[in-house]
Amino acid sequence: MLSEFSLIALFIVIVLGFAASLVLIPVALRKLGIVPSQPSAVKSEPYECGLETTGPTWVQFKIRYYFYALLLISLDITVVFLYPWAVEMQNLGPAGLVTVFVFLAILAVGYLYAWRKGALEWK
């Protein structure tokens, strides 16, 4: 039965190979001397339209993004659970529909809570 997923396995191998080659091909070309490589101090500095950077460039991460990440997890996982239900919607019948709506209602409560508490405001 595992052989049904052979194509998926091949897909995974190709994807990993592609990602690795994107990183390794430039390194290999540089080692072979085909592409020029002349690192310098100025070249490695952060780009700021030709100016020297004033002060540190690594600024503190905004905490606001944490809330968006939390909301993303909850709503994204909702979508993940909706897909299999959508595939088997006919077979699951009305019981399935009610179950899914209860599930959506629970998630909607969480979303409404975040909305009313102002987690969606950008400050």
Add this chain to the structure above:
Amino acid sequence: MEIGSGMNSRDLDLHEGHVIEDLRNSAVAGLPEPSGWLTEEIERNIITTTVDKFLNWGRKTSLWTETSFTACCTFEFISTSSSRFDIARFGMEVLRSSPRHADLMITAGTLTWKMAPQIKRVYEQMAEPKWVIAMGACGISGGIFADSYSVVPGYNRILPVDVYIPGCPPRPEALLAGIELLRKKIEKRSIAKGS
């Protein structure tokens, strides 16, 4: 001299003044054109020639221009990149503001000493292989502002220039002719030289 976050406005001004004065004092003669590799005899075999052809073709047909345009020649560049003169047929319709993505700097405009350290820094932050086209009289020699107290007499005081295009401003046809010269120059590169 590093810029720290504790520097106030006056210190920043003094620092900028020092940088500009140092650059001005050191830029007394024009830098030579980067073409030393053209005169050397290089050993090439069939593999190198094929790779060369492929790489040079790729580089010359997709020159991405860095947007560091200072003055009026920019408008001629804009004309060239719009539909009538169509620079997109040379693969050059892409303009990148970040020097990391660009490989061609077209100096469209007069350069003042105050702007010179910035342009030099942007050029140095571009990744190789990179080329410079000096566009217009101000790019070649400072143009009508050559004797001015504030104008750099030609970009080749601070950057090595590959192609010079005369004109004030050069017509789009002239700019395209200069780009064609640059493409011919790019064709002559070889990996056997390690460039």
Add this chain to the structure above:
Amino acid sequence: MTVGLDYNRIIDVLPEDLASGAVAFEAHGLVIQPEVLTGIAAFLKTEPGLELDYLCSITGVDCTEYFEVDYLLYSLKLNHRFTLKVRLADRSEPVIPSLTGLWLGAELQEREIYDLLGITFSGHPEMKRIFLWEGFSGHPLRKDYGHGH
């Protein structure tokens, strides 16, 4: 069309102490002493009927024997204009009061005049060069700024 105000109209309404600072007349302008500049400008800005509340530009001129600073004042509401000119005889250390207290827009223009002509504006919040860099010697738009500086 913005109408140029006649100098007589201004002279008639100026209070005594300010009017004494006027040294010469032009068609739509007054040449005044630097001491009364701030007073006259404030008066022209707020006087009903004049309300020259827009400072269009400040221009510095090197007239070889003296410096001149021209202030172009417009009234957006009443659509008329007037010019104030101040002549500075001292070429070695020319000083003139700054109008940044009345118009914030004067700040950069006065810095430009200081940078290129060397006229200092007293009371300016940040009297420093704007187009040229710190460490540049001289003031290029002066008539005696020569070649081979």
